[in-house]
Amino acid sequence: MPEDTEPSDTALRKAIPLFDGDLATRGYALNAMCFSFNEEANRMAFLADEEAYCARFHLTAEQRKAVADRDVLAMLEAGGNVYYLAKLAGIFGLGVQDLGALQTGMSVDAFKAMLAGWASHVPHKENA
Amino acid sequence: MMARIVGGYFTSHVPGIGGAIVRGDQDTPYWKPFFDGFPPIRQWLAAEKPDVAVVFSNDHGLNFFLDKMPTFAVGAAPSYDNADEGWGLPVYKSFAGHPALSWHLIDSLVRDEFDITTCQTMLVDHAVSIPFELAWPDAPSWPIKLVPISINTVQYPLPSPKRCLALGRAVHRALQTWSGAERILICGTGGLSHQLDGPRAGFMNPEYDLFCLDNLAANPEALTNHTPEQVAQLAGTQGVEILNWIAARGAMGEGRCRQVSRNYHIPISNTAAATVLLQPA
Numbered sequence: 001m002p003e004d005t006e007p008s009d010t011a012l013r014k015a016i017p018l019f020d021g022d023l024a025t026r027g028y029a030l031n032a033m034c035f036s037f038n039e040e041a042n043r044m045a046f047l048a049d050e051e052a053y054c055a056r057f058h059l060t061a062e063q064r065k066a067v068a069d070r071d072v073l074a075m076l077e078a079g080g081n082v083y084y085l086a087k088l089a090g091i092f093g094l095g096v097q098d099l100g101a102l103q104t105g106m107s108v109d110a111f112k113a114m115l116a117g118w119a120s121h122v123p124h125k126e127n128a
Numbered sequence: 129m130m131a132r133i134v135g136g137y138f139t140s141h142v143p144g145i146g147g148a149i150v151r152g153d154q155d156t157p158y159w160k161p162f163f164d165g166f167p168p169i170r171q172w173l174a175a176e177k178p179d180v181a182v183v184f185s186n187d188h189g190l191n192f193f194l195d196k197m198p199t200f201a202v203g204a205a206p207s208y209d210n211a212d213e214g215w216g217l218p219v220y221k222s223f224a225g226h227p228a229l230s231w232h233l234i235d236s237l238v239r240d241e242f243d244i245t246t247c248q249t250m251l252v253d254h255a256v257s258i259p260f261e262l263a264w265p266d267a268p269s270w271p272i273k274l275v276p277i278s279i280n281t282v283q284y285p286l287p288s289p290k291r292c293l294a295l296g297r298a299v300h301r302a303l304q305t306w307s308g309a310e311r312i313l314i315c316g317t318g319g320l321s322h323q324l325d326g327p328r329a330g331f332m333n334p335e336y337d338l339f340c341l342d343n344l345a346a347n348p349e350a351l352t353n354h355t356p357e358q359v360a361q362l363a364g365t366q367g368v369e370i371l372n373w374i375a376a377r378g379a380m381g382e383g384r385c386r387q388v389s390r391n392y393h394i395p396i397s398n399t400a401a402a403t404v405l406l407q408p409a
Contacts, residue, residue, distance in 0.1 A: 012357040013284060016365060017326070020284040024194055035193045037214045073326070082325035082365070083188045083282055090215025096144075096398050100329040111330060115395040118332040122394065 027079020033057035034084035136314040136406040144397035165391025165403035178313035180273040184372040185255035186281040198245035203276040204230035220257035223274040236302030286356035296378020316376025318369025322399035345385040384409035
């Protein structure tokens with residue numbers, strides 16, 4: 001895209017990427033499974049037999065592989081939405097800094113240091 | 129005596145705050161700069177004693193799934209429960225609703241051509257519970273009733289900042305025609321800049337955050353010049369929760385507002401956190 005052109009909203013949706021109808025369609029089964037993890041019995045059922053639990057929700061082959069590999073970027077690519085994926089991550093005891101580290105290839109400590117580093121970007125140092 | 133909007137309370141609602149409260153970490157070096165934003169708000173609430181809160185927030189996959197995703201939803205329940213969100217937060221206290229006020233808002237909003245969804249049952253998640261925990265940390269039960277308004281910040285297309293400000297202003301018009309004598313608190317929760325997903329996870333934007341904070345009281349229209357996609361680019365994919373703040377600012381009306389307190393701190397969890405209290409001038 002030429003630099004002097006304002007990117008359209010559609011282009012931004014693809015570039016960032018943003019969870020739009022295309023991703024929501026692609027990710028429906030995976031997100032439905034993750035939504036079920038609001039209930040503890042379902043989290044336990046997943047841990048007891050992951051293969052059977054994923055099959056019950058008809059995950060696509062791509063989604064099943066992403067979950068098996070604990071590959072967050074692949075889950076997003078397969079249409080997973082982070083608010084729902086966070087419930088799956090919780091089963092593995094992973095918080096949002098762990099997820100950040102997994103997605104950026106940093107160590108968790110390096111990711112946390114990067115987060116803290118944003119404070120130095122505050123223009124007039126208000127409270128940061 | 130007519131109902132009156134006593135103020136607007138805006139705060140981040142990061143789940144990690146809930147963890148910090150459970151652990152009693154409020155005075156640790158990591159958390160103290162954030163929690164320091166709340167004593168002025170608690171004092172103000174104790175003095176103003178609002179009766180009911182109209183809260184603009186977004187659901188994170190507790191009440192709404194992607195099978196049915198309303199752009200704007202208004203709760204009309206006699207009570208609202210929190211529930212297990214799946215990743216270890218305590219289940220928070222239930223809220224008393226205010227169905228008569230909810231239905232007045234719903235009636236007025238639809239007449240005003242906002243085609244909202246109505247919910248006679250609605251779970252509310254940490255986006256409502258954590259701001260209440262921060263405001264009334266020792267309350268055995270919430271001292272104030274709840275009318276929740278949920279804005280879709282999950283699945284695009286999202287409503288525009290301009291539309292969210294207009295929704296808020298329509299809520300303000302509705303509150304002005306309410307016949308009760310309640311003291312009303314407006315709340316907007318979420319943000320500020322943060323991104324949880326993708327290669328840009330961990331992104332924040334203090335410059336955009338301060339632009340929002342600097343304009344919230346005096347010139348909220350300045351926040352409406354972006355599309356939702358542009359807000360995501362500026363504020364991060366979850367930073368679009370600023371839509372809740374914009375709607376809440378709208379609900380305070382078009383008149384001037386005075387900033388009573390403001391706190392900004394980076395980071396809490398993956399988020400640039402802010403807390404603001406506004407009062408009608």
